[in-house]
Structure formats: C-alpha cells, structure tokens
Amino acid sequence: MSLLTRSLFQSCSGTQVFCRGLKRKSKISVTLLKAVPKLGAEGATVQVSRALMRHKLFPQRLADYVPKYTGPLDRVKAVEEEQVARAAVSNDSADTQRKVHNLALKNQEIISQLLNVESLVFERNTMPKESSSEENVQTIYGSLTKADVVKALAEKHGINVEKEALNMDDKIKHTGEYTCTIKLIYAGQTSLKLRVVPSDS
Secondary structure (H helix, E strand, C coil): CCHHHHHHHHHHHHHHHHHHHHHHHCEEEEEECCCECCCECCCCEEEEEHHHHHHHHCCCCCEEECCCCCCHHHHHHHHHHHHHHHHHHHHHHHHHHHHHHHHHHHHHHHHHHHHCCCCEEEEECECCCCCCCCCCCCEEEEEECHHHHHHHHHHHHCCCCCHHHEECCCCEEECEEEEEEEEECCCEEEEEEEEEEECCC
16 A cells, blocks of 8 residues: 555544544433433423433433424424413313312302201101110111112202212111211311101001
C-alpha cells in the first residue's frame, strides 16, 4: 500500500470512528412518565443519552420514547389533542360533581320524609301460640324482610329506597316491635320503627 493510499485510508477510518462516536454519544428526546431528579417533572420532554434511556429510564417505566418524526404540524395536533383531553376531563369532573350534588339533595329529601313516618305496621297471620312462648309474642307465617319494608314505604308513603340502604334483621319471624336503620350516602341515616302485629282474619 502506497503512502498516499495509507494516509487516505487512515483519514477515512478516523472520520468513520469519529462519526460513530458522535452517534453513540448523541442524545434523544424522551417523555418522562414520572418525575426524575435532575431531569424533569412528569410529562416533560427532555434530552437524555441513549444508554440512560435503554438501561434505566425505559426498563423502569420512568420515560417513554418520543416519536421519531414530530414536525411542527404534529406538535400543533398534539397540543390540540391535549386540550381536548383536558376539556373532557374537566367536563367529566363537572358532571361527577353535579351528580353527587343531585344525589345528596335527593337523599336528604328522603331522610326528611322518613322522619315524618312514625312507624310501619305489618299484619301477619300467626301460628297457634305455644305455652312456652313469651307473652304477646307470636310466631308468624313466613317472615318480614327488607323487601317488605321497601314495598311498604313506596306504597304507603311514596318513599323509594334501595334494600341495600336498610340495616335490620334479615328475616323477622315473630310479632313485636323492631328497629330498622336506613343509611343514605351524603345524607346520613335515620331509624324507622317496625311493628309486626297479628292479623284480624
């Protein structure tokens, strides 16, 4: 190899190594998925080395790659999409607050109506009284359930509540007085007296 050829070869080889070195050390744009000390806050787009992204940020889900081709038009579109997303979140939040407010008003009204109900009386056919049973306490046919209380409130007082709001014995099988607690979200709770009496028939 001549001296000129060797010089050209070394020159090209040096340039090639130099370019590869630049490529290896060049930084890339990434979007931080979480706040990272000395880099930036969550959502920020920063420049980091490829090695840092490959070995730490991406495996630990601290950052994500930014699309390679992001021109000015794409950035405008991205900003518009972000604005739309924020508006949607804001609308959802407003809708949620409105629903909560309406539910609170509705349940407070129900509590007020329940306070005006002195008691619910249920007539039930009773079994023959046993000598060992307590005085004035008789076993009824069937039982009194939450469904019966919900139905009575709706039919007699026009008050609609869900069975899940009631706290009482699952199945009442004897005559007597019982207490049912009704708890409504955002409105508190109240107690309702239940009276199970023998049917006249």
